[in-house]
Amino acid sequence: MAxxxxxxxxxxxxxxxxxxAALAVGEAALAQPGSDGHDWxxxxxxxxPAYDRADPRGYVTGRGSVAYEYKIGRTEVTTxxxxxxxxxxxxxxxxxxxxLPTPIRWGAVxxxxxxxxxxxxxxxxxxxxxxxPVSGVDWRTSAVLCNWxxxxxxxxxxxxLDGAYDTSTFGYSAPGVFTDQPAHHPGARYWxxxxxxxxxxxxxxxxxxxxxxxxxxxxxxxxxxxxxxxPGVGEANAGFSLPGAAQHWIPLGAYPDSLTPWGLLDAAxxxxxxxxxxxxxxxxxxxxGIDGSFLGAGGAGGDLMSxxxxxxxxxxxxxxxxxxxxxxxxxxxxxxxxAAGLVSxxxxxxxx
Numbered sequence: 191m192a193x194x195x196x197x198x199x200x201x202x203x204x205x206x207x208x209x210x211a212a213l214a215v216g217e218a219a220l221a222q223p224g225s226d227g228h229d230w231x232x233x234x235x236x237x238x239p240a241y242d243r244a245d246p247r248g249y250v251t252g253r254g255s256v257a258y259e260y261k262i263g264r265t266e267v268t269t270x271x272x273x274x275x276x277x278x279x280x281x282x283x284x285x286x287x288x289x290l291p292t293p294i295r296w297g298a299v300x301x302x303x304x305x306x307x308x309x310x311x312x313x314x315x316x317x318x319x320x321x322x323p324v325s326g327v328d329w330r331t332s333a334v335l336c337n338w339x340x341x342x343x344x345x346x347x348x349x350x351l352d353g354a355y356d357t358s359t360f361g362y363s364a365p366g367v368f369t370d371q372p373a374h375h376p377g378a379r380y381w382x383x384x385x386x387x388x389x390x391x392x393x394x395x396x397x398x399x400x401x402x403x404x405x406x407x408x409x410x411x412x413x414x415x416x417x418x419x420x421p422g423v424g425e426a427n428a429g430f431s432l433p434g435a436a437q438h439w440i441p442l443g444a445y446p447d448s449l450t451p452w453g454l455l456d457a458a459x460x461x462x463x464x465x466x467x468x469x470x471x472x473x474x475x476x477x478x479g480i481d482g483s484f485l486g487a488g489g490a491g492g493d494l495m496s497x498x499x500x501x502x503x504x505x506x507x508x509x510x511x512x513x514x515x516x517x518x519x520x521x522x523x524x525x526x527x528x529a530a531g532l533v534s535x536x537x538x539x540x541x542x
Contacts, residue, residue: 226339227271230261231453232518233387235396241389241405245496249469254389254405262383262391263513265442265455266463267335269297270320272327273311275335278343279350283307286350288357290334294326294508295438321441323456325511329464329478329503330360330370332382332512339380339514354378360503366475370503372468383515385467385479385498392482393495395451407495409457409482410448416458416493421445426459428483428493438508454513458483458493461511469500477501484509 224230233256240255272293279290285308297319304310313319333355338344340353351357355378359371374381383391395411398404407413410425418429421444427437442456450457465479477500483492491497501510 226343227274228514228516229264230516231264231391232259232261233391233452234259235390235394235403238390238394238396238403241393241495243405243407243495247496247498249498250389250496254386254394256386256390259518260387261516261518262387262452262454263515264453265321266323266460266511266513267332268320268442269313269322269324272296272324272335273298273313274343275338277310278338278345279334281306281308281310282345282347284347286347288334288351288360290331291328291506293324294506295322296324296326297322297439297441316439318441321443322439323442323460323511325438325461326506326508327464327510327512328506329382329512330357332464333357336374336378336380336382336514340378354381364474366502368476368503373466378517380514380516382464382466382512385465385481387515388463388465388479388481389495389498391452391454392450392457397451405495406451408493409450409454411451416448418459426456426483426493428459428491460484462492462499462509464510464512465498471500478503480510 236259237257238255240252241250242252245251273296276290276292276298279286281304297314297316298311299314301310301312316322334350334357337353337355337357338350341349343349354374356371356375359369361369363369373384392409393406394403395406396403398406408415410416416425416428418424418426420427420430421440424430424445425448426445427440430437440459442460445456445459448458449455461482462480462484463482465481467479469477469479471477480499480501481492481497492499
């Protein structure tokens, strides 16, 4: 299938940004974020049939059956959501003793008017800066965000260090062999999605085949590759280039008609998204999963169901982001007080 024609002028890009901003505003008006500031989609169809279609790489056959309900972010983590987390983690009198690298590309800039403690970020001047996807984050920092949310956005240092993932386990025992906790704690309220959770939320359609349920090859409920192009023209922002690499700044929600069967946005396009699942590719090298499309300079990849990638948890590239998973019901303010005790309890259990 031919790709949509590429925009070749700055004027065309300005038109695209205006359309994207308008669409993003419309989508925001329809969204109903939880009390945690995230917009969730509930994934049901418990014990759905596993994927059984084309699998040229031999990895996804038998994947995607999930025996429980869960929630997943309607979008990838946005600049506004990451900035709230980052300001909490970095705006402290006593710095956290963990590495939290700054995203390579997002809609925030350092606020040099802030006098401390620590440092603080604010939204930049780009159109729809709050909805620009956070790109260039590693798996480990994504896990720290899960900890902070699990602990009710507490400012205590412990709230960042454990809860969903014990950061004291993060390290390497040999080149390519990491010691990171392999999966989130059983009681975690937020986590990085597993490969099964992610592919189900993106490719499985409970209404397909007259309600029997089935799988689509591509994220937008189709067996045909998306038409990549600007908002209002294409179905996802991948596979094309704009002057000054402006395609990277298209906000999340700018393609409201390109949805997964469950209603997720930007599963095609935007970033490749981190997964929790570990995969051994070349013994003994261990990698975390990564899936979804990315903003390539003229190329696209990752949208096909079988294109599940892997990488080291410390990778930071211009196309790495993620969307959150959470328990059902989505955590609310009425249970946030439970969090601090969970961290200390888990640490005691881990030491034991």
